[in-house]
Amino acid sequence: MNTNALRAYFRAKGGEIGGFAYRARMHRPFTELEPSITVTEQYRVRYILRSNIFDGVELERLRREAVPSSNENATTGGAVPQVEEQPAHVDAAENTPVVADSNDDGTFTQELEIEQMRSTLDEAIMETRSTPLENRPRLPRIALSKRNRAVVRSLNPMLVTYLEASRDLCETDSILFGAALAVCRIIGAKLSTAGRTTGQSSAIPAWRTRIEERIAKARALIGRLICFRSGNTRPRIVRTVRMAFAGTNVNLSQPDIMQKLTERIDDLKQRIAAWGKRIRRYSERSTRFNQNRLFQSDQKRLYKSLERPLVSGTGPVPNQADTVAFWRSLWSEPVNHNEGPWMEVVASQCAGITPMDPVTITPDDVAEAVRRAPNWKIPGLDGLHHYWLKGFVV
Template structure:
C-alpha cells in the first residue's frame, strides 16, 4: 500500500498543473492500482504525508517509484519534469489538503478588503506585521494568494500603489492564518520613550516611597486598618510585633532601609542611563560624526543667547591679567 500510494502521488504530480486540488485525482489513480482497498481521499492524503515525513523509503527507492509511476500517466513525461517530492499542498485550516473554490473566494474577499483598507491609510498608521513561520499551511495560503495579485499589480500605476497592494496582501495573509496584529500603529510603537528596565525600577521606587509614607504615618500614631495592614506586610517574615516596646525604633530602621534602597535604585537608573547614552554616542560616532558633534554642542558654543559687550569683555580680562598679584610659594 505504501508503494502504490506514492505511485499514485507521483502519477498525479506528472499530470497536474496546479498545486491546489490534487486529492481526487490521486485517489482515482490509487483505486486503479489497489482496487481491493477502499480508502477515502483524506486517508490517502494523510498516508502520503506520513510516508514523506517519516522517510520510510530512501532516495533511490523514491526515484524508482517515480519512474514507474510517471510513464503510466504520460508517455512523454520524465523524472526531470516531475514536481519536488516534498511539495505537498496543505489546506488553510490544516484539515484538508486542497483549497476549494469557496475558500478561494473567501480569501479573495479578504485580500480585496485588506488592500482597500491600506490604500487610504497613512504609512505611520499601518499595523506592524508579525514574523510568520514558513509552515506548510502558510505556504499553501501564499501559493493561493500569489496568482490573485497579478491582476492588481498589472493595473498598478506607480510604486506607492504597488507598495499598498503588497502590504495589503501581507495583511490578508496574516488575517487568513489568524496571526496576531498590533493595531497601535508604527508611530505609537516607536514613540515609547521609557525602557522596560527603567519602568520596573521606577515602579519599585514608587512602591517603596508609598510604604515609607505609611510607616511614617503609623509611627506618628495613625492606626487606620489600611495603614496597619501595610505595616504588617512590611514586617512580614520577621518576629517583629506591632505592639512591642521598641516598635518605633524598628519602624525607623525599616524606613532608613527603604530610603537606602531608593537611593541605590536611583543610582542604578543614572548608571544605566549614562551607559546607554555612551553606547548611543559611540554608535552615532561610527555612523554620523557630524550629527554627534551637533548633539554635544551647547547653545552657548553654537552662538545662541545674548552676545557680550566688547568693552565689558576687555575690562573683565584686564582685571584678571593686568594687575600684579603676590603669590605665596608653598613647600
C-alpha cells in the same frame, strides 16, 4: 498493499484523491496495524505530510497502489479492494482542508479556495488604503517554504487588476502592502496590532519596569510608615505596617516600635537609592553606547545633539520693513564681482573634460537592484520588505 505502503499512503494529497473520505477508510486499517497509537485521522495526515520520508516518485507509486484511478482495473496486481465509503455521521471538523505541501511546480491547491483568497486580498487592500503609514501593522518574516511561495504565486495574477488601475507610486505601494498582509493572514502568520513606530524604538526593558514598580511600592510603604509614626492609627495604615514587619519578631505594641519604624524606613530609602543608581548606570551606559555608534556613522548629528537648544522667541519681534531692506540689499542690488586671473586658469583646465552622460534609470536597473537586496532588510516608512517586491513579479 503492504504495511509500509499503508503508512505512506497518508502522504497522498486530498485534492488529488478527491474529497477527504480516504482518511476514514485508511485510518481503520492503520489502527489495526498500530493499535497502541491513538491519534485522529487529521493529525495522522498532518504528521506524515510534514515528515518528508518519501520522494515524489515513490509517493506517486504508493498512491497508484493504494487507490487505483477510475480507468484502471481494480483487480490488477498491487490494487486493494475498495472499502466502504465514510459514514455520513463523521464529524464535520474532520473534513476541514489539510495544510498540505505544494507540488513540484508550486501549485497551492488546498487550505483556501481561490475565491476565499481573493476575498482576503480585497479586504487587506481596502484596509491598507485607509490606514496611515505609521498605523500599518508590522509584517513578520515568513518561512521560505514551498507552501508560502505557492500562496504568493497564487495571488500574483489577482494583483493585475489593482495595479492596472493604480494612479501613482503611493497607491502601488499600498496595493503591494495589502497583498503582503493578505499572504500573512492566509498562512496564519502572527501580526502585531500595535502598529509600527517610525522612529527609534523606545521600549523600556522589563527589568527596568520591575525596578520602577518596586520603587513605587517602596515609596508608598514609606509614606504609610511615616503616617503611623506620626500617630495615624487608621485600620488601613495599621494593616500596612503589620505587613511591612511580616516574618519578623516586631510587635506593634512593644516599647521600641518607633525605633523599629525608623530603621525600616531607612532600609527602604537605601533600597530605593540602590535601585535608582542601577537605573542611572544603565541610562548612562546606553547614552555612551549610542553616542559612540553615532560618532562612527554621523559625526555631524552627534555634535548637533550635544549642542544646547537655542531659546527662541525671547527677544523683540523684528520689524518687517527692516527685514525686507536687509534681504533686498543682498539679493536685489546688482554686484560686480572681481573674479581674478585664477578663474581663467580653472576654465582652461576644465575645457578638455568631457561632460558625463545623463543617468537613465531603467526598469531593468530597478529589478536588478531589488534582486540583489536582502529579503528581510529593515524596510522604510512603508514597511514593505524586499521579499514582497521579489515575490509579486506582476
